[in-house]
Amino acid sequence: SSKKTWLDTMSIRGYVQVRNNMTLGGDRHIRHQADRSVGENTNFIIRRARLVFSGDVSDRLSYYFQPDFASSSGDTGNIAQLRDAYGDIHLTTDRVHRLRVGQSKIPFGFENLQSSQNRVALDRADAINSCCKDERDQGVFYYYTPQDKQEMFKYLTSNNLKGSGNYGLFALGVYNGTGANRSENNSSLHVVSRFTYPMKLDNGQIIEAGISAHTGTFKPNRSAIGGITPTARSKTDGFSDKRVGLHAVLYPQPFGLQAEWNWGRGPQLNDERTEIKESSLDGGYVQAMYKIDNLGGRFGTLIPFVKWQYFDGGQKFETNAPRNKVNDWELGFEWQPVPEIEFTAYYSALDRTNVQSSPYEKYNSDLLRMQLQYNF
Amino acid sequence: SSKKTWLDTMSIRGYVQVRNNMTLGGDRHIRHQADRSVGENTNFIIRRARLVFSGDVSDRLSYYFQPDFASSSGDTGNIAQLRDAYGDIHLTTDRVHRLRVGQSKIPFGFENLQSSQNRVALDRADAINSCCKDERDQGVFYYYTPQDKQEMFKYLTSNNLKGSGNYGLFALGVYNGTGANRSENNSSLHVVSRFTYPMKLDNGQIIEAGISAHTGTFKPNRSAIGGITPTARSKTDGFSDKRVGLHAVLYPQPFGLQAEWNWGRGPQLNDERTEIKESSLDGGYVQAMYKIDNLGGRFGTLIPFVKWQYFDGGQKFETNAPRNKVNDWELGFEWQPVPEIEFTAYYSALDRTNVQSSPYEKYNSDLLRMQLQYNF
């Protein structure tokens, strides 16, 4: 028998996103925590530069190793930092039951789990995304996926239907709760669970709906505002941090709809900016899209879309957990002239908070957002 | 003739270690410089996330390029930093004589040279490991390995016998002495030499014993303790930094023993914490293990082990070179249900110093240490 080589158990791929945003009107000094190229004194940035090393070592172990080379440390830009580093231990060799251990995405919501390589809009909606820094954390997650649903999850991503990938019909996990690439700062683990169900309608179109919930204790970073550091009369270990979310997706065959909403409680800076308190939060988004394949016979795939998002709640991973109020509209398209090149352009009416620096101002700005993505 | 492609001269592999430690008793605020997941307010961490790019370019050049993606810079976690980046220039095409130039492991001791991927205990013993930051430095090393011993070193690692890999029967090298990934801070080079001899007994079991020594001048970093920076009445360029070590290994076929001890002198903060002085140091470890293959017919390999380590000396790579007193016991097992998955769990009675921050307290703690490792 011939011995396995590394090529039997590893494949490498990657993608790069280059962005440029133009402020068309409104507040020109807007800042957007998800995109440093929004606002004044900006031009081109590399938003993501990823390499993925992955494979099946055996019928017991699959792995996924993904650094991003567009991360930064202080003023040092475009350094390599882990996104994923996990193994899937297949408890059964039919891959129905598995344990994912390491740093990986937290199974909460839908858009969080969908790859940035596949998402139509440039950034995830704040309402859901604010649950989980970089969507990921370090922990242990159990996933249950029957074999027919394994096929269906695969079909949805490999046919460019903007699927989430396989995060199980059912998921249950524990994780630090401090966010990807950050050290734990209390002794309590977060717990998350998710149930989702994709099914094919009689007309062949696929729909999916589900529910997620997480709970834990979160200790936000604090720093002085106008010389005074906000107080945080929490339990020693932090604030209660819990959410429940719903998601529903009609996959774009050709018309698609995607909606999520979540409600919860977590740390939030009060309006006087003197104290962080446990507060309620809620928000979500609705997105409609239409997938036109084989555009004009030879111009590839075009996906016009419109998205509305809303959020009112504490942005816990930002220093002082400031309150973020978001009410954004996006209207535009993703165009794939060939599968390996994607160009996205859209008009965006932003109504949101600068959550990165005090006094946490609100902005109203109109942007033209553009991104070129390479898949290799 | 067919042209060589990159696949003829490169292969890629990797491994990931995920840890979790539980404090069972004793001082709960213990800190361990080798594992940030020991102590209060900790849960999961990724201890190592490595990719190795290596190969033979020709019969004159082999290379090894290994970044670790679980390094950090300030608060920025899980970034990529070099461990190894060297070439082996084969002075003779039979590979008996070679020069290793770049960043690589310093040939001192045995456990330092054994890969963390293969080691049974989660961390190396401080007594030997304190010689060499991350076991590595930048320099030039000559290695002499007769062909039969090349085979033997290879046999010991590829058969899961916890070998060190081939660092020569004889080694002689010069290196900066400031540690891996750190800039040189004086003009003097360290010199290291090592002799080791593995041999097969009549019963087929392999034993190995050897001696190492290094000498150089070391200039520790200093910072204020209670407002006062310790003085360092050294030569301008630093303190004498020299050690001699012995190692002996009975490879686990199935019973194994491993022991090392080293003695030396180097910089050390005095007990009053006012001055760094040249002081003596000594310490080592003894480890017994038993390798059970094909456990219960289908449960893989189990290696129960016990380890005791002792150290009393300056931890030169830590700021102010504090005195580290260690007297630790470890008792547990490494289990490989399949070769690509390793789970290690053990009870550890720690009696050691917090060498990372003043006042450099002593701790006594009982831990349950656990690690899951993926090899791909």
Added chain:
Amino acid sequence: SSKKTWLDTMSIRGYVQVRNNMTLGGDRHIRHQADRSVGENTNFIIRRARLVFSGDVSDRLSYYFQPDFASSSGDTGNIAQLRDAYGDIHLTTDRVHRLRVGQSKIPFGFENLQSSQNRVALDRADAINSCCKDERDQGVFYYYTPQDKQEMFKYLTSNNLKGSGNYGLFALGVYNGTGANRSENNSSLHVVSRFTYPMKLDNGQIIEAGISAHTGTFKPNRSAIGGITPTARSKTDGFSDKRVGLHAVLYPQPFGLQAEWNWGRGPQLNDERTEIKESSLDGGYVQAMYKIDNLGGRFGTLIPFVKWQYFDGGQKFETNAPRNKVNDWELGFEWQPVPEIEFTAYYSALDRTNVQSSPYEKYNSDLLRMQLQYNF
């Protein structure tokens, strides 16, 4: 039809440079912004440790992804940071017209575009190199290369003739202007254009000559000198930053000559060190070399060379944009005993400015510079 795998669209290669410089005479505390191993308290360093992931995904997209693992962030050394991350979108499938988008080299001059893997001298000449931090920036570049010249550019690099690679006969681009891996700090883009023409003489030798120009607005970083931060009475957005350069190359078949000069204006600290002003700059270099293949029948390739460089102008990417005066000589050789190993050694008479820290002193030093490079 057989499906493409990742091996059809990706190949991986790399190189590592290890250096050591000895000060033979003159000012021993010299500093050189391009090489931290020059000066006091230095020994071995890894100057570059690169991996290149590249390929043609289709006749519409090529990509190039190159991190360097010898970058640093503060005191954290040898971390991974992007050099290149771009796609070439082939507007025509004959690759005559293409757009390069992402982070890539700015098409200015000749030596800037020549890979460090191929360059004979250890560092680029300051006069040209000071235009472009790490030679690169984030932007969009159009390249025009007729098919016969595509072949010629390829011939010049693949035959070890120290070519630049294919940056077009004609290039036109826009980019941030703040340098590779740095955030844009004003709203204006830089514009660059270049024309170069390689041609084969009747005797078979290839010559090349060309012209480059760039213009933009540059805002330097400032910090206090002796407690006082220099003023910068510029337009709000920065100083005019423009250059025009000429280059000419006679490729080493076997005798080679290479020369460049550029003239321009940009920000520069005044001699009193109180104010940054727009000032003129000029400088360049001349290099002669001789390529001896198959040395002594079996000792590989030897390239003796001599290089003179001159510069007088502001070093805009350094804090406070200090004036740099350079008048350096280099005399030595590059030796490739086998193609995968290169050893460079030369005498260098340096007459230059410490541009990294105030008071920006001038140095006169004689060095022996050495580098070992591995190609894999």
